[in-house]
Amino acid sequence: MTEIKDTVNHDADKDSNGDNHFGFQSVKTEDKAKMVRDVFDNVASKYDIMNDAMSLGVHRLWKDSLIDTLKPFPGMSHIDVAGGTGDIAFRVLDAVRKKTDDPEKLAKTNIAITDINEQMLNVGRNRAIDRGDMNQFKFFVGDAETLPVEANTYDSYTIAFGIRNVSRIDVALRDAYRILKPGGRFLCLEFSEVILPYLAELYDKYSFQLIPKLGEIITQDRDSYQYLVESIRRFPKQEAFTTMIKDAGFEKVSYRNMSGGIVALHSGWKI
Ligand SMILES: C[S@@+](CC[C@H](N)C(=O)[O-])C[C@H]1O[C@@H](n2cnc3c(N)ncnc32)[C@H](O)[C@@H]1O
Numbered sequence: 001m002t003e004i005k006d007t008v009n010h011d012a013d014k015d016s017n018g019d020n021h022f023g024f025q026s027v028k029t030e031d032k033a034k035m036v037r038d039v040f041d042n043v044a045s046k047y048d049i050m051n052d053a054m055s056l057g058v059h060r061l062w063k064d065s066l067i068d069t070l071k072p073f074p075g076m077s078h079i080d081v082a083g084g085t086g087d088i089a090f091r092v093l094d095a096v097r098k099k100t101d102d103p104e105k106l107a108k109t110n111i112a113i114t115d116i117n118e119q120m121l122n123v124g125r126n127r128a129i130d131r132g133d134m135n136q137f138k139f140f141v142g143d144a145e146t147l148p149v150e151a152n153t154y155d156s157y158t159i160a161f162g163i164r165n166v167s168r169i170d171v172a173l174r175d176a177y178r179i180l181k182p183g184g185r186f187l188c189l190e191f192s193e194v195i196l197p198y199l200a201e202l203y204d205k206y207s208f209q210l211i212p213k214l215g216e217i218i219t220q221d222r223d224s225y226q227y228l229v230e231s232i233r234r235f236p237k238q239e240a241f242t243t244m245i246k247d248a249g250f251e252k253v254s255y256r257n258m259s260g261g262i263v264a265l266h267s268g269w270k271i
Contacts, residue, residue, distance in 0.1 A: 049218060054225075121140075152179070193238060207232070238261070245266060
């Protein structure tokens with residue numbers, strides 16, 4: 001059986017020697033972004049199918065919960081970072097549409113989707129075209145650490161299952177703070193620490209034994225999904241990540257566990 005606990009360092013995004021990590025592998029910080037980009041290049045076309053298969057569709061509920069917390073409104077200016085194939089951005093627009101069908105108000109609603117990976121964005125663009133919504137979104141390539149966006153631009157910033165892939169998480173959090181308007185909200189959905197002991201054991205077995213196999217069958221890429229499960233274990237626990245969000249300048253910082261801590265929704269405000 002895969003040995004998990006001894007190799008895990010939940011409380012840091014760097015190794016003790018200052019290097020970064022790619023799953024359980026130690027890598028140089030400057031190499032990590034390219035390795036992550038390769039992972040998502042490989043899986044982009046099957047990414048959405050794999051999400052449903054791995055989570056048995058539950059990722060949809062986690063994402064819906066993020067949107068319920070965000071409470072999108074007509075005329076808002078929103079950015080979804082590490083937005084991949086557009087799932088969060090589409091939900092933001094759907095929530096706005098529930099509040100208004102006035103074309104003028106919809107035209108003033110500005111929803112940006114950015115990602116370091118062009119292939120993932122291309123899948124997202126195609127989905128937006130299929131929805132007939134291409135005009136509602138602005139897609140652009142951007143690294144969460146250095147977004148090509150002016151300070152104080154957005155009312156809200158979301159990042160779902162993206163931040164654990166970022167090489168320097170503290171830098172990305174500070175950039176999130178920079179581009180939010182005063183009063184703006186930061187929301188991050190990320191895999192976290194399972195807090196129910198019986199579930200933790202089951203989840204470990206499921207993650208390490210089944211997910212890479214599913215990856216192999218569905219995407220013919222076992223390694224990318226091995227990285228996925230390892231990167232989840234390397235990500236800081238709920239409390240440690242809460243501290244990082246506070247350190248970036250956010251206030252009223254809180255989090256909520258979902259599915260026993262498999263995922264946590266973190267929130268902070270720029271005040
Ligand atoms: C697991 S996917 C999540 C996609 C989408 N947010 C979702 O919830 O379905 C992670 C995404 O993070 C992107 N990513 C990784 N590192 C990034 C970085 N430094 N800046 C921006 N995006 C990044 C990847 O390209 C990938 O699309």
